[in-house]
Amino acid sequence: MQTVHADRLVDDYVKDLDSELRRLPDNRRREILEEVRQHISEARAALEAETEANVRTVLELLGDPAEIATEAKKRFGVVDKPGTPLLEIATVVLMIIPFVGWAVSTVLLWMSNLWTRRDKIIGTIGALAFLPVGAIGVASIRPEVQGPLAVEDAGPGIDASTVGSLVSDSPVDGDVGLLELWMIFIILAIPIATAIYLGMRLRALRQSGPAIP
């Protein structure tokens, strides 16, 4: 009767340890489990009397399964991952979606407690880069914007053909198209680069543990 009870204590202990060690590589987990099991049977064999209390003492000396597992994780550099960082992944993904994505991404970025303050500032600049770049763009595209406006403002004195020839003869016309393309490219590329940066930082921070503020 006593032995049956003791066996159950040991079984429960080993089961607990097995489950606590689940994050460890399989071969390491098996090895540790095997050795602990062996230790228990050696210790039990050395007991004067195999009472429940004595077996309990053997297990107490071994220590809490969670403590052994914590030690194992530390020794093998296994990090307890705090789950998938959904907020951070959403931030990175939204960062590549123009306008609405950029805005939402910026808000999420500041809600995260994984990235450092510096990352957040860089991320914000990247997400909102379209504002200054766009403003510069609008300012340089102005001649073209003014073109059609000029037609309306031209009044009855100048006929359409004159205006048309003015616009098409304008030497800046072709350059403006190219410039516009460049602006769009830059506006789209900066957030993508920012998203890549944030993604890389996320990976690095998760490997080295939580950020120290």
Added chain:
Amino acid sequence: MELGQGTLRSMEPGKARIDLSQLRRGTLEYCVLAVLRGGERYGFELVRVLSEVDGMVMSEGTIYPLLSRLRQEKLVTTSWRESETGPPRRYYRLTKTGEQALAIFIEGWALFRDAVDKLLEQEGGKDANRAR
């Protein structure tokens, strides 16, 4: 003796324990290697030897992850031996790499220990003077 106690008392008791456990953890692997210098041992035996030294091992079970790690690092090697009683045992033996690592540690430890002792004695002396 008096001086040492004086220094300890000025520290938070909880904190002192944490610091010691980290110190213990960092040096335990070399203590294992040092025990194996005397010849191969099986796990239970090794744990017994280490536990006999006061304050060295808090939870016996934590030795096994360490042994597994030492094996992975090839500082120790293992082999199975039949035992007269019960199932075969896994014996741990020091490797050449393990011996080298231990030799380097012994040298470093002597310097480290002397440096700490020197500082502790200086601090203790100051405390005693202030108390007077």
